[in-house]
Amino acid sequence: MPTPQPGPAAPPPGCPAHRLYGPEAEADPMGLYEKLRAEHGAVAPVLVQGDLPAWLVLGHRENLDVARTPSRFARDPRHWRDQQEGNVPADHPLTPMTAWQPVCHLVEGVEHERLRGAITESLERFDRRGIRRYVKRFADLLIDAFAQSGKADLVEDFAEPLPMLVMTQLVGAPESYGPRLVEAARDMIQGTETAVASFEYVSVTLRELVERKREVPGRDFTTWLVEHPTGLSDDEAVEHLRLVLIAAFETTANLIANTLRMVLTDRRFRANLSGGHMTLPDALEQVLWDEPPLMTVLGRWATGDTELAGRRIKAGDMLLLGLGAGNVDPEIRPDATEPVHGNRSHLAFSSGPHECPGQDIGRAIADTGIDTLLTRLPDLELAVPEDELQWKSSLMSRHLVALPVRFTPRGSTVTGSTPVPRSAAQPPRTAPTAVPAAGERPAGRASWWARLRRRR
Template identity: 75%
Template sequence: MVSTHSDPGQAAAPEPASPPPGCPAHGLGPAELRRLYGPEAEADQRGLYEKLRAEHGSVAPVLLPGDLTAWLVLGHRENLDVARTPSRFSRDSRRWRDWRAGRVPADHPLAPVAAWQPSCIFVDGAEHQRLRGAVTESLERFDRRGVRRYVTRFANQLIDRFSERGRADLVQDFAEQLPMLVMTQLVGMPDEYGPRIVEAARDMLKGTETAVQSNEYITTALRQLVDRKREQPGRDFTSWLLEHESDLSDDEIVEHVRLVLVAAYETTANLIANTLRMVLTDRRFRTSLSGGHMTLPDALEQVLWDEPPLTTVMGRWATGDTELGGQQIREGDALLLGLAAGNVDPEIRPDLSTPVHGNRSHLAFSGGPHECPGQDIGRAIADTGIDALLGRLPDLELAVPDHELPRSASMMSHQLVALPVTFTPRGTETTGSTATPQHTAAPLPAESTAAAQQPTAPDTPRVSWWARLFGK
């Protein structure tokens, strides 16, 4: 079941369920608009964005699944304008005209990310400050060195599974698993839940036919977790939300644990995979890194510009009739933040080959009051995990040409499906605990002892993995 909590006092009266008379842009009807889903979007997502930019400018009318009309924001400045002015563009999805009119059924692929929930991402103003404050203050209680020790421990466990083979798929074997293994620890969830949560989170964010069921699985698992932590609190994100002075309800706690868990997983998994691909294939990076001009954090920021983990974000809803990028926006219209398109806006990046050292003005984590609150933890997982991987396996090489790497696209992301590599086989390394089991989740078991132990970093000193990678 999708969480569709609503406040009757705020919800607008239902509207007729008949289709809209056409897109508000230039009188275009659905047949004349481009879809953000389907073959064209999946085959060449970036190409579609540029076609839309050429046809409509910085804000383009598009079709969502079910041929619902919306606006895709393509300009960098316009994306920030939408993100920073909740008085004009609200995060409250109950304002969505199509939702009020009954044109978004409960099993719609976008329902898990668009149905209103008691979460900071669906409210503005004072209520947003209350909920987001609980999230940010709880996240800030983590010791960053402790987080990096978790990352190092789990990264080494994952590497141990394939280090003797001399080959691996760094998407399936590493990038897709590491963030959720770390995040399940940070929220206080037993280790064995990681693999199943990974599967459900990715399915939900792809907007597949089973997205609603995957959302239901995640929500049910988290409700069980909250019940358990109320009885047995620990030093974890869920317990800290329970004790926060904002006095969050159980529904609010579940939604915010879900938000942090799922958002951190998807964005960080894609960031790790894209950064590894770039390090292994892009000569600009190899030359720069071997010359000592770019650090790993610099490389991550370049990837966040060129290949942000999420390409679009759903969404904002117009609070009244307004204008944006030369387009007339109507009250109740849906808008999608075009993060990938905004990052390559010719107005700010006329030459995409120019490095963007030290520049964090990209849109990868959105902006304004709803900017991603856990981005520093995501960066820590990515750079620490990559450091551990290339420290252990410094002679990694791509097993296939870059153009043969399989990719998949959905409305909200464009991701590597596989990153096959070869390397000199090496032995396993003692990491202080056994590898995390890979099986689907059963009812929540007894508290994981691993979650209560403070992991320690390996004692063996290491040469910089950048030096090893380039034979320095």
């Protein structure tokens, strides 16, 4: 492949930078990425909210280059030239993500190592089998809330609440915190009118938790964080607890929803699972290639004048990691429709020193949660035509709004646990008159998931 020749820092005449917001970007972000790739190659000039300029990194190799070289492309937003020049007002939509804070994903060097070390070493103390037991328990409780109705929205009733309920347990918070934290996290990410109030609620709740764990330690992430030898202050512990909780909620909820959609709508995907050609962990990795939980990561900032894929990048320029675009880069996936087996070189969790530290916990929540759901409700099917499914897109991610399904009504399991409060899941709807016993299904209706499990 010939070496790219240096190009202009701005798009060529007659080829304006595309906005990464607005109707076109929201309707079909992947289509826009391919349009940009065709026009500009591996690195494209784009505009973010307020028509502020940035570079979108579309190539797989180029994404790795940016993510792995913080000396050239720093995570610290104080390098952003537009911010230095006063072009980013306090109420700008990106301010919550670009305002500098002393947290591990916005610092570099020794300070990054100190803060990141506290998180990774605390996360590594978890017993993975214990995590899966929590997931199974909460998944069963959520399923119990709708199992008798024969229908559910797997986004609102399952994919969104499950990660936060599990993480609430892992951080050592009282179980009653879970439902409200689910609501608050959803509200913060969607940027509603009450997002600021939800942010405050999460902050106050986590500060109370940190203070309690300093007085009464436990075997949980919060305790391990505050007792870590790096000596985090209460403010640092609260900031990093919030970072872990929100990151786990956003990415894992998307991964669960995207995987379930693929299972319900993609015949080849489902055939590979039911035929034993693909395990559920394989399926998760395929979804991480095709529909990563975060499509774009904001941001990196050039520490000096440099070059990337033939583009002249100026000091202070903002770069966006195009995780979704990089995963379908023709240089590494000539045919993006072909399945990728046993390959974890996708960009779904980024790379380099800021790679997601909790990705294995996210995989465990998604894997165990989906397995529990499909085992208990093996005849799940989409309740609406596939083309009626709706998405909500933002600069960083693409969310499935709802995933309505129907199935044979079943009774609840006997978990021996306190049920999840009603605010964490939809109240059980009125079940049909004839409710089959748990595990029963109508004659002639095959349970493909049960067949798969017998092969495992």
